Amino acid sequence: DTGVSQNPRHKITKRGQNVTFRCDPISEHNRLYWYRQTLGQGPEFLTYFQNEAQLEKSRLLSDRFSAERPKGSFSTLEIQRTEQGDSAMYLCASRGRLAYEQYFGPGTRLTVT
Amino acid sequence: AQSVTQPDIHITVSEGASLELRCNYSYGATPYLFWYVQSPGQGLQLLLKYFSGDTLVQGIKGFEAEFKRSQSSFNLRKPSVHWSDAAEYFCAVVETSGSRLTFGEGTQLTVNP
Numbered sequence: 001d002t003g004v005s006q007n008p009r010h011k012i013t014k015r016g017q018n019v020t021f022r023c024d025p026i027s028e029h030n031r032l033y034w035y036r037q038t039l040g041q042g043p044e045f046l047t048y049f050q051n052e053a054q055l056e057k058s059r060l061l062s063d064r065f066s067a068e069r070p071k072g073s074f075s076t077l078e079i080q081r082t083e084q085g086d087s088a089m090y091l092c093a094s095r096g097r098l099a100y101e102q103y104f105g106p107g108t109r110l111t112v113t
Numbered sequence: 114a115q116s117v118t119q120p121d122i123h124i125t126v127s128e129g130a131s132l133e134l135r136c137n138y139s140y141g142a143t144p145y146l147f148w149y150v151q152s153p154g155q156g157l158q159l160l161l162k163y164f165s166g167d168t169l170v171q172g173i174k175g176f177e178a179e180f181k182r183s184q185s186s187f188n189l190r191k192p193s194v195h196w197s198d199a200a201e202y203f204c205a206v207v208e209t210s211g212s213r214l215t216f217g218e219g220t221q222l223t224v225n226p
Contacts, residue, residue, distance in 0.1 A: 004156075031212070042117075042203050042216030043157070056213065091156060093214075100145045100164065100207055102214060105155040 006092050012111045013082055020078045021108045025094030032075050033102060034067055035091040035105035036060065043091055049075060082112045093108075115140040117204050119217035126194050126210045134189040134220050136204030144206040146187040147214070148178055151201045160202075163187060174198070199224045 005024045013019050025032050030051050046065070048056045051072040054093035061067075064082075069075040081085055089109050093102035116139045126132055138144060145164050149157040161172025168180040178189045187204060204217045 006156075032125060033213070035214075040218075041155070042205075042218050043214070045213040045215070048212055056214075093157075095212075101159055101162050102160065104149070106156040107154075 002096045004103055006090075006095050006105040006108050008108060009106060010109045010111075015082060015084060015112055017082055018022055018078065018080045019082060019110065020076055021090055021092075021110075023075045023077070023092030023105060025074070025092070026096070026103060029094035029096050029101075029103075030072070031097075032069055032097040033093040034075070034077050035093065037089040037091055037107070038087075046077075061105065079110075082110075084112050086110060101109070114142065114204055115208055115215050117206050117215055117217035119204055119220050121220045122218070123221045123223070125223040125225060128196050129193050132191045132194045132198070132222070134202050134204075134222070136187045136189065136217060137185050138187065138204075138206045139185065140206060140208065142208075143182065144208055146178075146180060147205045147207075148172065148176070148187075148189050149203045149205060149216075150174075151203065151219075153200075157200075157203065160189070194222075194224055196197075196224045196226065198222060 032049045034046040035076045037043040049069040064080045067077045089107045091107045093104045095102045118137045147162045148160040151157045163180045201219045203219045205214045
């Protein structure tokens with residue numbers, strides 16, 4: 001069990017640019033989650049996949065955000081036309097079939113300048 | 114909608130002292146409850162979980178938590194704090210019928226030597 005991995009760990013981008021983050025879940029986990037965390041706050045849910053199907057999206061996920069999990073394994077989160085308000089830690093988590101606990105990756109810290 | 118409240122934003126304790134971090138949840142039925150710990154710039158590590166059964170649950174690193182239905186609480190405790198316990202602690206809940214985690218705003222723990 002190698003845990004959840006996320007790449008890159010840090011991303012600095014200029015306002016208006018597009019960015020893409022990758023998450024590799026624990027191998028046998030069929031559920032994958034994305035959360036966003038701003039400084040001094042708890043993580044907030046963005047979206048959730050069961051296998052390759054995106055089953056739930058938060059109101060926080062504006063039209064500029066898109067997530068995919070094409071083969072039910074890794075997932076990508078893309079932010080188009082980044083804004084300074086997108087600066088945050090983006091966390092990925094995965095969960096097994098018969099469990100409720102989620103295991104988190106180390107996160108991707110996004111800074112929009 | 115479910116919610117989680119962590120009343121203490123910041124707690125300072127001396128090394129070797131006991132610790133209790135408070136968590137209150139709002140949900141109609143019995144939810145699944147979790148405590149996570151986050152070190153600076155890192156992802157979240159699961160400390161312990163409560164699903165059902167014994168209301169006192171043991172976790173990693175010497176932590177325990179007690180579920181009290183009458184008080185809608187799930188407080189985290191440790192009998193003797195170590196300097197390495199300094200971190201931010203998050204309480205979280207998931208509906209039994211749902212999937213997303215809802216987090217509290219976190220409690221920052223400082224440990225004095």
